[in-house]
Amino acid sequence: MGDPLVQVKNLGIGFTSRAGLFLPILRNIDLAxxxxxxxxxxxxxxCGKSTLALAMMGYLKSGLRVLEGESQFHGRNxxxxxxxxxxxxxxxxxxxxxxxxxxxxxxxxxxxxxxxxSVKLHTRLAKEQRRERVIELLSQVRLPQPQELLNRYPxxxxxxxxxxxxxxxxxxxxPDVLLLDEPTTGLDVTTQAHILELLRDLATETGTAMVxxxxxxxxxxxxxDRIAVxxxxxxxxxxxxxxxxxxxxxxxxxxxxxxxxxxxxxxxxASMPGLPPSPGEAGQGCxxxxxxxxxxxxxxxxxxxxxxxxxxxxxRCHFHERVxxxxxxxxxxxxxRSNLDELNNILxxxxxxxxxxxxxxxxxxxxxxxxxxPTVDKIDLTICRxxxxxxxxxxxSGKSxxxxxxxxxxxxxxGTITYDKAESLNTSVGERGKDLLRSVQLIFQNPDASxxxxxxxxxxxAQPLRLYFGLNGDKLRERSVTLLERVRLRADYLERLPSQxxxxxxxxxxxARAFAAxxxxxxxxxxxxxxxxxxxxxxxxxxxxxxxDHGTTYIFVSHDLAVVRALADxxxxxxxxxxxxxGPSENVYRxxxxxxxEVLLGAVLEPDPDAELxxxxxxxxxxxxxxxxxxxxxxxxxxxxxxxxxxTPPWQPTEFGHAIRCHIxxxxxxxxxxxxxxxx
Amino acid sequence: xxxxxxxxxxxxxxxxxxxxxxxxxxxxxxxxxVGLILVAxxxxxxxxxxxxxxxxxxxxxxxIILNAPSSEHWFGTDNLGRDVFTRTMLGGRQALLVTTxxxxxxxxxxxxxxxxxxxxxxxxxxxxxxxxxxxxxxxxILVLLLIVxxxxxxxxxxxxxxxxxxxxxxxxxxxxxTHDVVALDFVTAARARGESRSTIVWRELVPNVxxxxxxxxxxxxxxxxxxxxxxxxxxxxxxxxxxxxxxxISNARSFMSFAPWAALAPVxxxxxxxxxxxxxxxxxxxxxxxxxxQKAPV
Numbered sequence: 019m020g021d022p023l024v025q026v027k028n029l030g031i032g033f034t035s036r037a038g039l040f041l042p043i044l045r046n047i048d049l050a051x052x053x054x055x056x057x058x059x060x061x062x063x064x065c066g067k068s069t070l071a072l073a074m075m076g077y078l079k080s081g082l083r084v085l086e087g088e089s090q091f092h093g094r095n096x097x098x099x100x101x102x103x104x105x106x107x108x109x110x111x112x113x114x115x116x117x118x119x120x121x122x123x124x125x126x127x128x129x130x131x132x133x134x135x136s137v138k139l140h141t142r143l144a145k146e147q148r149r150e151r152v153i154e155l156l157s158q159v160r161l162p163q164p165q166e167l168l169n170r171y172p173x174x175x176x177x178x179x180x181x182x183x184x185x186x187x188x189x190x191x192x193p194d195v196l197l198l199d200e201p202t203t204g205l206d207v208t209t210q211a212h213i214l215e216l217l218r219d220l221a222t223e224t225g226t227a228m229v230x231x232x233x234x235x236x237x238x239x240x241x242x243d244r245i246a247v248x249x250x251x252x253x254x255x256x257x258x259x260x261x262x263x264x265x266x267x268x269x270x271x272x273x274x275x276x277x278x279x280x281x282x283x284x285x286x287x288a289s290m291p292g293l294p295p296s297p298g299e300a301g302q303g304c305x306x307x308x309x310x311x312x313x314x315x316x317x318x319x320x321x322x323x324x325x326x327x328x329x330x331x332x333x334r335c336h337f338h339e340r341v342x343x344x345x346x347x348x349x350x351x352x353x354x355r356s357n358l359d360e361l362n363n364i365l366x367x368x369x370x371x372x373x374x375x376x377x378x379x380x381x382x383x384x385x386x387x388x389x390x391x392p393t394v395d396k397i398d399l400t401i402c403r404x405x406x407x408x409x410x411x412x413x414x415s416g417k418s419x420x421x422x423x424x425x426x427x428x429x430x431x432x433g434t435i436t437y438d439k440a441e442s443l444n445t446s447v448g449e450r451g452k453d454l455l456r457s458v459q460l461i462f463q464n465p466d467a468s469x470x471x472x473x474x475x476x477x478x479x480a481q482p483l484r485l486y487f488g489l490n491g492d493k494l495r496e497r498s499v500t501l502l503e504r505v506r507l508r509a510d511y512l513e514r515l516p517s518q519x520x521x522x523x524x525x526x527x528x529x530a531r532a533f534a535a536x537x538x539x540x541x542x543x544x545x546x547x548x549x550x551x552x553x554x555x556x557x558x559x560x561x562x563x564x565x566x567d568h569g570t571t572y573i574f575v576s577h578d579l580a581v582v583r584a585l586a587d588x589x590x591x592x593x594x595x596x597x598x599x600x601g602p603s604e605n606v607y608r609x610x611x612x613x614x615x616e617v618l619l620g621a622v623l624e625p626d627p628d629a630e631l632x633x634x635x636x637x638x639x640x641x642x643x644x645x646x647x648x649x650x651x652x653x654x655x656x657x658x659x660x661x662x663x664x665x666t667p668p669w670q671p672t673e674f675g676h677a678i679r680c681h682i683x684x685x686x687x688x689x690x691x692x693x694x695x696x697x698x
Numbered sequence: 699x700x701x702x703x704x705x706x707x708x709x710x711x712x713x714x715x716x717x718x719x720x721x722x723x724x725x726x727x728x729x730x731x732v733g734l735i736l737v738a739x740x741x742x743x744x745x746x747x748x749x750x751x752x753x754x755x756x757x758x759x760x761x762i763i764l765n766a767p768s769s770e771h772w773f774g775t776d777n778l779g780r781d782v783f784t785r786t787m788l789g790g791r792q793a794l795l796v797t798t799x800x801x802x803x804x805x806x807x808x809x810x811x812x813x814x815x816x817x818x819x820x821x822x823x824x825x826x827x828x829x830x831x832x833x834x835x836x837x838x839i840l841v842l843l844l845i846v847x848x849x850x851x852x853x854x855x856x857x858x859x860x861x862x863x864x865x866x867x868x869x870x871x872x873x874x875x876t877h878d879v880v881a882l883d884f885v886t887a888a889r890a891r892g893e894s895r896s897t898i899v900w901r902e903l904v905p906n907v908x909x910x911x912x913x914x915x916x917x918x919x920x921x922x923x924x925x926x927x928x929x930x931x932x933x934x935x936x937x938x939x940x941x942x943x944x945x946x947i948s949n950a951r952s953f954m955s956f957a958p959w960a961a962l963a964p965v966x967x968x969x970x971x972x973x974x975x976x977x978x979x980x981x982x983x984x985x986x987x988x989x990x991x992q993k994a995p996v
Contacts, residue, residue: 425890427886427890447889447892448892452892455891455892459891460886462883462886463883464883467883467884468882468884468886469884470901472905481891481893481901482891485891531887535891
């Protein structure tokens with residue numbers, strides 16, 4: 019290995035505030051990236067990861083400026099280069115893959131043309147060769163039938179395919195360094211796993227160095243040789259991926275790792291209290307001192323320096339030798355669910371089908387249902403009082419559709435949903451009584467969208483309180499304050515607008531709004547997937563605590579099997595709106611499982627450098643459910659023949675109410691899965 | 699929780715408090731500062747000009763025809779010997795009055811119908827939107843001329859016709875903005891909670907659509923000014939001897955080669971007002987966080 023490709027030396031970047039103060043975003047960053055090396059930058063939102071990655075290509079967001087230090091690429095400081103010189107290296111030798119690849123592709127231009135443009139810009143190939151190169155690039159990122167893909171438009175591709183095209187474009191200039199800014203955030207679990215495998219293989223095949231930016235240690239663990247943990251614009255820990263993930267020497271890195279839910283254990287992960295400081299707030303001492311479980315007087319007074327440890331890591335902590343001995347933080351106890359009784363159910367689905375198709379005029383006149391395969395079909399499910407049931411599946415699996423039906427936003431096409439053994443939920447919102455409306459509450463994925471930006475927290479909480487309990491005046495305020503306390507926010511938050519809250523605080527307000535109604539059943543629609551891992555852990559804590567206090571029943575929808583594991587007593591796995599597997603989570607997470615569950619489990623990213631992904635099936639989700647047969651047969655890695663496509667598989671019960679819907683006998687399924695585990 | 703403690707608590711919002719906050723935020727941007735000063739200058743001038751104008755705007759004088767600017771007549775005189783400075787000061791009064799009222803009219807009826815169509819949807823929406831498309835195809839200036847010729851060109855007629863025609867594109871904007879907001883989860887949340895339809899419209903929807911309408915209104919205002927001046931220029935807007943910029947430009951056009959001041963003064967006045975409005979609209983859009991590039995119709 020010769021000179022490093024990228025060398026960042028004592029880099030400091032910041033901006034000048036309105037008050038005229040200089041506020042740093044990055045402080046004293048030193049980093050060297052050698053040929054073919056993959057380095058992961060990890061930290062919560064606002065820690066300066068993206069700013070650092072962009073600075074490596076000489077790009078600063080408007081208002082930012084370099085305070086000190088430099089960033090070299092091939093020995094030249096990028097901040098000394100003029101626009102022309104920068105244009106030459108950007109996209110060519112130094113390429114960026116952004117988070118939302120779909121948005122970085124031009125919607126009106128065909129895939130082939132877009133990649134061709136990058137090839138033309140960065141190579142000197144003749145026209146014919148360029149076409150060949152485009153096809154070569156598309157096969158390199160493992161897109162099937164590249165010839166055909168050339169003539170497609172971006173909107174005709176799935177999110178994962180778009181991300182692959184973006185990677186192909188970045189590879190067009192045969193870059194020395196690839197900068198990846200959260201390239202898999204927002205993708206389905208299986209797609210994410212496939213993209214990460216692809217990136218890892220590309221790194222070894224082409225020898226390209228990579229800088230991988232993510233808040234997700236699981237993703238970082240898959241691809242990185244080295245990991246740098248950032249906090250408040252500083253490196254707090256840098257070392258080999260193995261060392262950082264196995265024995266983190268900094269309390270922040272340890273906290274991040276502990277906040278990730280694991281498949282192996284059914285516990286709510288530990289959360290880290292507090293928020294990272296805003297620029298300029300870090301003060302004299304260690305930036306993490308406020309949130310650190312082992313902070314002492316010296317931490318608030320003196321800023322620690324990056325010092326090497328015995329394990330060849332660099333760590334910025336006064337007491338890094340002690341990190342390992344820190345006690346494990348306590349997790350809230352989940353309520354005891356050993357005596358769940360299906361007879362004491364709160365919600366019951368009988369052969370429910372839900373469809374988005376609207377009847378045409380002819381259908382309306384003849385008073386018949388449109389003849390299309392419904393989005394969600396044949397759902398039989400009983401939800402016990404006080405339990406948490408997890409609905410799991412990729413996007414398009416009908417999880418949210420089921421929630422919409424329960425909430426009365428999209429009444430089912432056929433079958434019955436019964437609430438509390440008596441009341442029919444086949445009604446729309448307008449037909450429901452106030453008491454029923456109050457009992458069923460919904461929490462959404464993205465608090466930015468579910469909280470009206472124009473309303474203060476007081477107004478947001480007042481809405482359900484006025485509607486269901488007719489509260490106003492002092493009583494209303496009193497009750498709102500109690501609600502805020504319950505989600506651990508101070509009373510002065512009442513006067514704030516959503517834009518003045520952090521992501522986690524917004525979601526807490528959304529939770530408080532749902533609990534204002536004193537509901538019996540709370541529908542959680544991907545409530546943590548828009549949040550950072552550390553914040554996610556805090557919200558999971560909160561939900562568990564509220565359940566213990568109020569005995570609420572949760573239906574928890576998520577695509578992340580590890581999160582569901584942390585919270586759910588029972589799990590239902592859905593594919594294309596059909597149930598595949600159902601049972602206590604202990605059993606679902608253990609073999610034998612439905613082939614689809616197996617695929618999902620294999621794609622879960624764990625922050626463990628030794629854990630191998632098992633990619634059994636293609637990541638392309640089918641676009642519509644099949645009219646007959648097993649919904650999963652087109653992707654199934656254990657497809658056994660025509661029977662899969664023609665006949666609906668039977669429910670095969672194992673024990674404790676666990677059942678799998680597959681044609682393969684359970685014993686065989688277990689053997690197959692046992693074998694595949696041992697071969698990996 | 700340090701990150702948020704430095705934020706000042708927000709008072710429960712009244713309309714005026716919010717308006718003041720928006721104005722202050724606009725003033726903190728260079729474009730908003732320049733724009734608002736220009737607009738304020740013109741509005742104040744339009745109100746006080748009759749009291750401070752140095753000459754009578756319709757006083758003719760055969761001795762001083764097309765005189766160059768001098769200490770007596772700062773902007774010179776026109777072909778009838780009238781003081782251009784006086785007439786320029788007064789020339790925005792009718793234009794501002796007519797366009798302001800018709801802007802409010804256009805935004806009100808267009809906004810109302812647009813929100814309604816965006817909410818109700820289905821067939822009514824289909825039919826009315828095709829009608830809107832048809833109206834947008836009409837060459838509006840010809841239609842305006844036709845109406846003016848048929849009904850006459852009093853300020854009332856102008857206000858109604860301008861207000862009507864400029865309200866049609868507003869329908870589209872309001873409808874699109876309504877669609878955007880209705881799709882957001884907070885509206886779904888309100889529906890799932892079982893809130894009444896009027897609560898959803900007034901509490902959840904209107905406050906969020908209003909921003910788009912405000913920015914749209916500011917833009918419409920400047921286009922309407924141009925339209926009004928064009929009509930005057932063509933002889934169908936303000937009637938002589940009313941001092942009006944469009945009319946003055948039209949009048950001075952024939953003598954432009956040797957008396958450019960008579961045309962220059964109203965041109966500068968009109969342009970500065972329109973630039974002022976456009977800059978303010980830009981600043982307003984930025985302050986309210988609306989991406990005009992994406993939402994501009996055609």
